[in-house]
Amino acid sequence: MSNEPTSNESTESPASSAESSKSLWTNLQFVRMFIAYSLATFGDWFDALAIQVMVSYRWGADPLIIALIPVCMAVPGILLGSFAGALADRLHKVKIMILCDVITVGLTVAILFAPSPAWLLPLLALRAMMGVFHVPAQQALTRQVVAEEHLFQASSLNGFVSQCSKVAGPLLGAVILAIFSPQICIVINACTRLLSGAVLWPLRRLVEKSESVESDGSTASEKDGSESLFSQWKQGWRFIQSSRTVMSTILFGCFGLMAILMIDYQFTTLFREIKPGNESLLGWLGSSAGAGAVVTILLLNRLPRIGYGWGLGGGYLFVGAGIAALGWIGPQTPEIWVIIWGLCIGLGNGLFMVTLNYLLQKETPPAYVGRVFGIQNSLSSVVLVVAPLAGGALIRVAGPSPTFQYIGLATLVIGFAGILLQRILWEGKQPLVSGAKKTIPQELD
Incomplete structure (x- = not known):
């Protein structure tokens, strides 16, 4: 892919642009990326409910078919995630993102005309595959265009959009669904993806900084770019194995995620047992969890600092407490407690996700960000x-x-372990997660 310059905005080096910006919002490259990410994320959640309604109610699909939807959407990440990260580090990141947006539009339109689940499931898998390639490219480009002192603010803003979309997307989608049809929601998703690509279009000739990491961990400009994709893929795994901070973070995240996802699809089962006459509880829980995450992210942008162990372990503490408390709710428990414990889960989720994304970007050399996020x-x-x-x-x-x-108790234990063992898990160092007005210069003593 050609990287030749054409304009002042697009030819400016990402590094120089980031270094010269006094505020994150004066970085026009990031602003374009942020708007595009917001549109794409909102669209993804906007038609999620519509697809479920179409499959369950319009087609009357078997429960097994419904259960296959999240599986089909996860398989591309399993098979291609690490290679997608290597491609993001190897090719022009903006062009990868634009291409993924364009293909996503086409696949979303195809979903609109899918006649049965036999057609829908492969289309959903292909559309999910575009996200597998889009995310590491977006994260790697963020690491290049955003100054180091603004990385945490950028991660917070992206997390804020993600959590708001999880709440606003399904709610607005439900309103459109009630007035019109699932097809209208799917069309709106296609339009948001088209707009996302259009916003990124002026950055298509952005000159990206190509770097490689030497064996001693230092960065240097690539000599000829002749390394094979497979070699770069192996380098990504070797880098993770050599970095205790990154390795510990990914494994810690997977253990906690395993515990959380074991019940993530079972809230309806719980509420059906303890509150069989109240079908709206799931909606209240989801909205309160999203609101809790948004509150956390807004607070994190104002706090001066927080250590990695406190951010990751503390996040799991909140999530574990909320999940365990929901398990002790009985038929006579007031519904307000469902909202309270949903807020607790959301607070932990927001704290964990922002810290995780920031840590992986901060502790990974720019040349390896795509591969690290792809493997994760x-x-x-x-x-x-x-x-x-x-x-x-x-x-x-x-x-x-x-x-x-x-x-819930297992998640609590994982959270406590992250806090108590933080100096072991993260190489005895506690770099400070800093807000927009602070830098990250020291260790946490």
Whole structure:
């Protein structure tokens, strides 16, 4: 892909642009990326409910078919996540993102005309595959165009958009669904993706900084770019194995994610047992969790600092407490407690996700960011397939309420371990997660 310059905005070096910006919002490259990411993320959640309604109510699909939807969407990440990260580090990142947006538009339109689940499931898998390639490119480009002192603010803003989309997207989608049809929601998603590509279009000739990492961990400009994709893929795995901070973070994240996803699809099972006459509880729980995450992210942007162990371990503490408490809710418990514990889960989720994304960007050399996020996506996708099956089996054996209690307590233990062992897990260092007005210059003594 050609990188030749054409204009002042697009030819400016990402590094120089980031270094010269006094505020993140004066970085026009990031602003374009942020707007595009917002549009794409909102669209993804906007038609999620519509597709479920179309499959469940319009087609009357078998429950097994419905269960295959998240599996089909996770498989591309398992198979291609790490290679997608290597491609993001190798090719022009903006062009990867634009191409993914264009293909996503076409696949979304194809979903609109899918006549049956036999057509829908492969289309959903292909559309999910575009996200597998889009995410590491977006994260790698963020690492290049954003100054180091603004990285945490950028991660917070992206997390804020992600959590708001999880709340606003399905709610607005439900309104459109009630007035019109699932097809209208799908069309709106296609339009948001088209707009996302259009916003990124002026950056298509952005000159990206190509770097490689030497064996001693230092960065240097690539000499000829002749390395094969497979070699770069292996380098990504070797880098993770050599970095205790990154390795510990990914493994810590997968253990916690495994516990959480074991019950993530079972809230309806729990509420059906303890509150069988209140079908709206799931909506209240989802909205309160999203609101909690948004509140956390807004607070994180104002706090001067927080250590890696406190951010990751503390996030799991909040999530574990909320899950365990839901397991102790009984038929006579006021519904307000569902909202309160949903807020608790959301607070932990926001704290964990922002810290995770920031840490992986901060502790990874720019040349390896795409590969690290791609590998992390692959491992998370494996957990996404295995954990719900394990959770369903556990609920069959122990019942919904005890299962929520066990998994909540296990998540609490993981959170405590992250806090108590933070100096071991993260090389004895506690770099400071800093807001927009602070830098990250020191260790946490």
